Amino acid sequence: MLVAVKNLQVYYGKHLALDIDREIRINEGERIGIIGSNGAGKSTFVKTILGLTDYKGQIITDLKPEEMAVHMQFNNYVSTMPVRYILEAILNTDIKENKKLRELIDFFEFEPCLRKRYKNLSGGQKQRLTIIMVMMQDAPLTFFDEVTSGLDFETRQKLMEKLCGWYQGRENTLCIVSHYYEELELLTDKLLMLDNGKVIDFGVKEELFRKYCGNSIIILDAVEQNRRLVEGCRKLCAPEHLIAVSCGDEQEEKRVSSFLIENDVNFKRSNNDIEIMSINAKETYYQRHGKGGKV
């Protein structure tokens, strides 16, 4: 176990920003996705583990602060010198002599940026600079807080491909905060779902999916004809423009999909859709605990 969080409360003034009433354990080698809407407490959770906020409760860890690396939502550096000097100063190394650093620079195609000043880098290049330095720390626990926010679709995709490629087969423990569910589908094996500072659920991605969605789901457009067609099926909560049908087993899935194909309806099948799962997890949580989140 790397970190255990128990009965944690974080206040910003009088506002209770984070209220974790159960134990959250982060174990070696895990890849944990942290999801939730704005103000859910995702960044507060990261900052609290890093020791950047005051809190009530317990954070149990043997890790020293320098054994945790973090890519914050906003990372800035001075623009008074080319970024190569910033890299070398922060990592206390020489790019020419450090094989691992050169490998990372090549991997993230950062070589042409080394002579530029920080303010002259594009959004994606700025993110890559911090990612390179965070990866060079090679910490037992690494946090990525919205690495791709503010980037266009293409840059986001490229950056995530690079991140996935780099961490494939490596043992590092990662905690990834993101609004983009497809990123979490690629990189994580556990999910921590937060809403209004409360823990909606925490567990293995597949188990959570089965708990809230069933074996698989079939997603189709929310048009009147489709609504009539799936009237008898077990429907899940979904965004307004979609209908999500839960399939308890393979046979049910086959039956629903054959029926939809017969009726010439376009649909999408998934057994790991984080968006639909999180909507239903929230719904279940508030049904049990009420809107205030208390039993």
Place this chain on the structure above:
Amino acid sequence: MYECRNILGNPFVFIFGMFFPLLMLFIITRAMRGEAPESYTAVMNTGIFIQLSLIIPMAVVLLGYSASFSEELQEDIPLRLELFGFSGKTTLLAKIAAQFVVLTTGLSIYTIVGYAALDLQVPRVSSALCFIICMILMSVLFFALAHGVSLIFKKFGPTYAILMSFYFGVMILCGMMGLKTEDLPVFFQKIAALLPMSYIGNDFIDFWQEGSYNFAPLIQAYLFFGGVSGIILLLALRREKRNQGSLKDF
């Protein structure tokens, strides 16, 4: 090295801390050439040289450091460095060391160029030592003031506006803009008397090669200026602590 690059990457340090004092030195000594008898040229040049040397710590430490540090605070750069494992103390010590290196280099270049190009008096050892100690002490106070004001505002705009006004105010009050302190209205003369810069700029020439000097008013001015800078720094540090430390207030 990083912090030295950080200082030298600020063009204002070059302009106001290296180029401007040398330019002013050449312009003013040339303009004053006909104003005094030939035998008095070296004394006059040396007086101007001492007075304008004060611009270097003011530009490098007071303006340069406050500009870069307030901008860094505005961008949360110290926090980012702390997250990479550099404690606030380590960063501060590196900044102090870099300021010392750049300031010494600036003063050395100014002295070498000044003595190579102009007819200047060579000081006696005690006067030179006194001058160096006064410069170091003044730079320490400037650093405390710049650090404190930057920490209070945490923004480049107000920090730079306040310290730039102070910089030009000192230049006018201490006779660095061509107007002598004794020609100013009495009220401004009294304010000038509270600043150690006015004693260094106006009086040090009197004992540069020979003669004695009453250091009491200079020490009093140092105590006053040190007190003001110290209070500002303490207020800033107390405010930081109240905001749960440098790491916790972002």
